[in-house]
Amino acid sequence: MPTESHDRPPTIDPVAAAQWRRRAPALTPWLHEEVGRRMEERLQWILRKPAAWCDWEPVRGGLETHARIRERYPDARCHLVLDNPAHEALARRAHRQPWWSPARWRASTALRWGDVPDASVEMLWANMALHLSADPQALLARWHRALAVDGFLMFSCLGPDTVRELRALYEACGWPPPGHAFTDMHDWGDMLVHQGFAEPIMDMERITLTFETPERLLLELRGLGRNLHPERHASLRGRGWHRQLLQSMMQRLSPAGSDGPLALTFEVIYGHAFKPTPRARLESQSTVSLQDMRSMLRLSGIGGKR
Template identity: 50%
Template sequence: MSEHPSAPASTPATDLGSGPGPDQPPRPPARIDPPALQRHLGHGGSAWLHGEVARRMGERVGVVRRTPTRVLDWWSPVSASQGLLATLYPDATIVPVGFDGQVLPAAPGRSWWQRWRSAPAGPAGQPAAPAGLLWANMMLHWVDDLPAQLRQWHAAVEVDGFLMFSCFGPDTLLQLRGLYRRLGWGPVGSDWTDMHDLGDALVHAGFADPVMDMEQLTLTWDSPEKLLAELRTLGRNTAPARHAGLRTPRWRERLLQALRQELAGPDGRLHLRFELVYGHAFRPVPRVAMQAQTSISLDDMRQMTRRPAPRP
């Protein structure tokens, strides 16, 4: 397998205000089948591509002039980010967070200093205390209720802390989606959210100054069998409208032949494009609506009088 990245695109998200809107938009139809997602996550481990995307996301942290003392590694079992985060923030406590948003226990079999460095900021099985950085690598495309997830993240980031995340964009597997559509095989996977919509959703959730980046990455394989094996590590078909029954050996042969014909490049290798979306945003100091007489809690007063670090 080899990779051919294209030039990244960058754009600031539309600014719709500094806080969530008074009324939430209606939820769209389900994009993710929960049992299918559970089967995928139950296999454990993280894909090679997750580690590569984490590395690329790590190159972007320099644009944020913050040095968090505590970092939440969201969906830590599949983020492939533990070593990278320890390198990026050697003095920070790295808190592993599971699929349910709860703190995970420290992994066994590590030295005492490794366990101390990644000790949970709170009891295992409990929600983590807010952190200066919430890091979410390659998991947001598996979340069906995006507004709820972003609200949870907003609560898990300290005031003047920041969020960094990455996920697949809607042009991922575009050639494969077209092939399945032409042959009447149903959806090849769930539909994923455009980066501009993600940026708007961040603002609605209460984040400030969201910035979204996108890049195209083309991976190549020398056989359709290796291509399919790689795709299985990245996730299973979680589309609710996917083909419900078992596929036959004859269908698999048709698929392999179609992949050879449709995806082969001039070099004879099979090419498949992935859209990678990166984003970061800040949790701002809360605004208080001023009236003739206004009551402000002591905690809110401390947050509002705390001088924030300058943003890039």
């Protein structure tokens, strides 16, 4: 069922979000790899090893992180979901093995590409993707369907304090917002429960990045995403505006107005949740999917092997 419009982020332009998804560069930003590395370390506390797992958009999420997870679960089947054809081509090249390598034959049977079938994986990994979705509840629902019962979700995304210094600068200059508003971790937890996940665990940290020049800072931001706010500047700005932006960044983003490096804050949210045993709602008329019915029968022992 499609998500109602009032459930979607009001500060994300769906058309702009779709254009970014199609045009996003086929590279992993440094910040994404760093966040992926930190999230991958958390897998040591999860004792259950998945027999199959899914990496959602691994090119933008981090190919180095993807490799570390495959090393952690070497015997697990891996499913890769990439909506951008250029990203899929890069990922396929990254996984290509020499013809003489024994790993080539193992990889060819362990990797799956394209849409992930329902209830087919025991871990779904999504690094730094959710905050750019124009319909995050629909995306969470896709993740829920892909997971088998008792499977778990691991994801990260940017939080509300991200680039707060740049937001303050734009507001002081009387300009439209530099980006859409990011969702709070407590709201993500509520959405997880709404989509059928259980025991959500949410936490966050703030990472401060420094840059020697405003040009280098803007280059990094362009690699992370685009301004998806519906009220962003309606047209291209001129050289005068760009010059004013660089000057304002030098004045406002250096600590205490010094000549030191420019600093930007990034709030990173980490989320973890399980897919529980489905339960039929007790109403005058109840509808249960065939997949959920099979899961309930199997777990109750009624649908066991004969």
